Amino acid sequence: MKFGDFHGHKTVVLENEFFRLECLAEAGPRIVRLIPAWTGENLFAEVPDAVTNTSSGEYRYLGGHRFWYAPESLSRTYIPDTHGLSVRPVSKGLRLVGSRELTSGLQKTITIQISSSKPFIIVRHKLENQGRSSIRLAPWAITMMRTQGVAILPQQYGNVDSDGLMPNRKFALWPYTRWDDPRLRLGDEFILIQSDLTKHAMKLGYFNPHGWLGYAYDDVVFLKRYGVRSDEEYPDYGCNSEVYANFRAVELESLGPLVELAPRQNVIHTETWEVYKDAEIPKEILGGKSLKELLS
Numbered sequence: 001m002k003f004g005d006f007h008g009h010k011t012v013v014l015e016n017e018f019f020r021l022e023c024l025a026e027a028g029p030r031i032v033r034l035i036p037a038w039t040g041e042n043l044f045a046e047v048p049d050a051v052t053n054t055s056s057g058e059y060r061y062l063g064g065h066r067f068w069y070a071p072e073s074l075s076r077t078y079i080p081d082t083h084g085l086s087v088r089p090v091s092k093g094l095r096l097v098g099s100r101e102l103t104s105g106l107q108k109t110i111t112i113q114i115s116s117s118k119p120f121i122i123v124r125h126k127l128e129n130q131g132r133s134s135i136r137l138a139p140w141a142i143t144m145m146r147t148q149g150v151a152i153l154p155q156q157y158g159n160v161d162s163d164g165l166m167p168n169r170k171f172a173l174w175p176y177t178r179w180d181d182p183r184l185r186l187g188d189e190f191i192l193i194q195s196d197l198t199k200h201a202m203k204l205g206y207f208n209p210h211g212w213l214g215y216a217y218d219d220v221v222f223l224k225r226y227g228v229r230s231d232e233e234y235p236d237y238g239c240n241s242e243v244y245a246n247f248r249a250v251e252l253e254s255l256g257p258l259v260e261l262a263p264r265q266n267v268i269h270t271e272t273w274e275v276y277k278d279a280e281i282p283k284e285i286l287g288g289k290s291l292k293e294l295l296s
Helices: 291-295
Strands: 002-006 009-015 019-024 031-036 046-054 057-070 086-090 093-097 106-114 120-129 135-145 150-154 171-173 184-186 190-194 202-206 212-217 220-226 241-245 250-255 259-261 266-277
Touching (some): 002 019, 009 031, 009 093, 019 093, 019 106, 031 266, 057 106, 057 120, 120 135, 135 220, 135 266, 150 241, 190 202, 190 291, 212 250, 220 250, 250 266, 259 266
Antiparallel strands (some): 002 009, 009 019, 019 031, 031 057, 046 057, 086 093, 093 106, 106 120, 120 266, 135 250, 135 259, 150 190, 150 212, 184 190, 202 241, 212 220, 241 250
């Protein structure tokens, strides 16, 4: 395996002709860098100094991709993960196995597999209950994108019943979110969240039937896809997709359905990641529009 460094943290590296991917080698599981070959820049945010103090100690965000579980709470969500990781090679990738959380009994694993012929990554998240009690939770995959880009949230459009009389959209807002936030742009087919250095945070969640979220930075688009279960219950008023923005990063968040995770059981939540140059974005993703048309 090839190794690197992320602000003093040892990393293990996966590469192909399209990008360089770096994961923490001793903490996490975390994926901290995704660098397209044609830009040489990390698409993920790097926030080594961002910290939340909890009763369990300092939780360090660091940046990049992390694996949580919902509903969010200060006592169980922000458990430090700075040691105890093991890294195992798998076909076309790596398996990052975190240490068992002492307070919850949960163990987090992220398995990464990269395509040898496409800018395509499979990221499989597994939560296993190694404790003695059942826990009600939803797997929650969070990707911190660098600032100065635009988050793309596809909307539900069209009728959900033959008469067109039933509502077709529902949103969740967090207490610090304002509808008049200048970063937020509500469109008929897409919601856009423009990232800038505004310190005031915002967060929006919704049930996204399309099963993808995007982020445009310069001439690059990052796309994450995930499964959708319209017959299942999701956390946060039924959200399977959430976006958080502040001056440090924009988080693209996907959630799985709520489950009652019994001892010795596990739940898996899979994302696929794609990275495109502007001119190569599949037309069906943006409703036939170019990225320039969408953002204008």
